[in-house]
Amino acid sequence: MKRTTFFTLNTLGTKRGGLVKAVIKRANTIAAAEPDRHVHLLTLGLQTQINSIREEMVHLHLLDQRVQVTNLIHTLGKQKPNDKQTKARLLKRLQRQFVIFEDASRPENDSYRLFENGVYCQYIRFDADERLVFIDYFSESRHRLKREEYLEHGQLFQVIHYSATTNKPVSRQFLNGDGTCYLTLWHKINSVDWSHLFYFGKHEQFQFNDPAAFYTFALNQLLAQYPAVLLSSEFRDRLPNLPKRNLDAVVLDVTHPNIRKIAFGHSNHFVAPFDETATISGVWNALFKRIGEWSAVVTATPRQATHMKQQFGHDSLFKSIPHAFTNKAAGSLVADAVNPNRFVVVSRIQIKKDVAESVRAMRLIVDHNPNAFLDFYGFGYNDQLEKDLLALIKELALTDHVHFKGFVTDMREAYAGAVATLFTSQSEGFGMAILESMSYGIPVIAYDICYGPAEIIEDRVTGRLIPKGDTAQFAEAAIELMTQPEARQAMGLRAAGALAPFSDQQYETSWVNLLHELDVSTH
Template sequence: MKRTTFFTLNTLGAKRGGLVKAVIKRANAVAAAEPDRAVHLLTLGLQTQIDSVREEMIQLDLLNPRVQVTNLIHTLGQQKANEKQTKSRFLKRLNRHFIVFDDVSRSENDSYRVFDNGVYVQYVRFDAMDRLVFIDYFSDTRHRLKREEYLENGQLFQIIHYSTTTNKPVSRQFLHGNGTCYLTLWHKMNSVDWSHLFYFGKNEQLQFNDPAAFYTFALNQLLAQYPAVLLSSEFRDRLPNLPKRNLDAVVLDVSHSDIRKIAFGHSNHFVAPFDETASISGVWNTLFERLGEWSAIITATARQATHMTQKFGHDSLFHSIPHAFTNRVAGNIVSDAVNPNRFVVVSRIQVKKDVAESIRVMRQIVDRNPHAFLDFYGFGYNDPLEKELHALIKELKLTEHIHFKGFVTDMQEAYAGAVATLFTSQSEGFGMAILESMSYGIPVIAYDICYGPAEIIEDGVTGRLIPKRETQQLAEAAIDLMEHPETRRTMGLRAVGALEPFSDQQYETNWVNLLDKLDSSMV
């Protein structure tokens, strides 16, 4: 019997980073290879219209239609039948009692400001299918008091109450289809972190002072419906919805008569300098302190699995399954015209990604070639780190040489015609951007860090490996490829030809074999 399989994420969407992409890739592969296995992506964060997210991703060919998407908080409530209210009917009713203005700042023409005798009282938004998404309510002094969020079926699902001084959420109510509340969530004062949750069940009322305990309770409720399950723990981060204990603790505390629990190591498990000479990061403590309770621990590189077994033993517990990236146009792009001045970075703006280092490298490249430029694909969080990055670009006089392109789903747009991809992370679990770039015939010049670059790149053959923090060496390697186009072309061709260990077929086989083993009564 195939276990019903749940791969966990915090949120799901078309525009997400490498971890989310990797989990989606796995779910798609397993669903395609094993039609008799039920595969779920289970999200923990607050996503009201999760069905629309799934629809969009299927339409974009990012998600296999066999993969089910479920939000854990949704599973505790009871939905009612579809009673979608049309946008025209809703606006007609509003106009009978209020004055309604289009929000002209949004080109989508989907949002409206509502006034009562000249006082701004509501802000209303619809989605692309004219379904009501939310309504904001305001005080006479234009402070947001609360937001009502709606499901695709027209049901009021969540009410968020806001502080009038900070405009941050203070509490949230989650509602059944009949309008009664089944869950109240409190935020810490002046913070988005969760603090207390109150569950109002039919036969029990429970208080949770730790969100991790709430999630374990909700998982127990959900998984009890299935005779045999597999549940994954995918991230160790401290998040607003898991501020005290991380997902490993949540998963390990789940009780079920026939369950297999797996953990995937998407990231490096050391603190700075992020190699085997360093201490173990505290966010991994739960995973390692309770090793005997896992059915399997998977890493993306054999090197990381080896480091773990050397430290903790349990050799049979650790498995290495590299990520995969199969490019449908591999090889074709290699023959595309190369812009001899163009370099690429594909990354989030995050501390361990150290995008600022690629900016310092570009300063040295531009010193040699004033026409050189860098196209940056990815996203930031509009936080101090992103502001510091823009300040560094200005300080190094690179404003005309650094182009921010945003997030793209068509990776050919990012890589086509580049001399090379610069990869300057301090710490990785794998480095999907390396695989993506090589699959398009674009060599990668990377720091040799834990983990990923050395497991994917053969130095001088399919790309370049540079000792970490050697900025000048990395810049010189980039300049060398820029000035020797035939060397660069040969390296790109070899990069494409070196990806068999990372093929979809090999990836699928690895995961099916592991899951089949976990399906059995003995692990």
């Protein structure tokens, strides 16, 4: 019997980082290879419009039609469509009581402000298909009191109540199709972190003071309907919806009688300096303290699996399956004309990614060639780290040399025609951007870190590996590729031709074999 397979994510969307991309790739691969296996992406975060997200991703060919997408909180309630919440019907009814103004300040959104006797009282938004998304309610002093969020089929799904002083959520109610509440969530004061959850079932009611315990309960409820399941734990982060214990603890506590549990190591498991000389990061404690309870622990590199086995034993548990990136157009793209001044970075602005180091290297590169520039593809979180990066660019007088291009799904736009990709992460689990860049015939200059670069790049053959933190040598390698176009082209061609170990076929075979092992295993 093939186990119904659930790969866990916190949120899903078209604009997500490497971890989400990797899990989607795996789900797509398995669904295509084994059409008789039911494959689910299971999200834990609050995503009301999850069905629309799935539809968009299928339409953009980012998600296989056979992969099901489910939000765990949705599974606890009972839905009921409401066709009265379409734009035309709703506005017609509201016009009897309110004066309605379209919100022209945000033309990308179909939104309206409602006034009653001159007092602003509601704000309404519809999606591109004229379906109601949410309604905000305001006090006479224009403080937001609550928000009602609707599912795509018109059902009121969530009511969010806000603090009158901070405008942050203080509680949420999740509703069945008949309007009854099945779950109430409290936030910590002045925080987005979850603190308490109250479940109102038909025959049972529970209070949870730890969101992790709530998620285990919800998973037990969901998985009980399947005779044999496989459940993954994909991330270790402390999140607002998991502020105390992380996903590893949630998955390990699930009590299904016929379950196999796997953990995937998308990230480095050490603290700084992020190598085998360092101590284990605290977010990995749940995984390693209960190591014998897993059916498999999967890493993207053999080196990380070796380090784990050396410290924790249980050698047979550890599997290494590299990520895959097959670029069908690579053969034609490596011949694209190279702009001798252009470098690229593809990354989130996140502390371990250390994109600020690529900016420091660019200062040295620009000192050699004033026409050199860096195109940055990715996104930040509008946090202090992003502000510090912008300040550094200004401080180093690189404002005209660093161009922020935003998030792209067509990676040719990012890579094609670049001299090289700069990869300055301090810590990785693999480094998908390396594989992507090489598949387009663009060599990568990377620091030799744990994990990924040394497992993918052969120094001076398919790219460059630089001792971590040596900014001057990193910049010298970039300048060398700029000034030696023939050598750079040859390196790019070798890079594109060196990806057989990371092919889709090898990736598919490895995952299908592992799942078959777990289908029949007794642990």
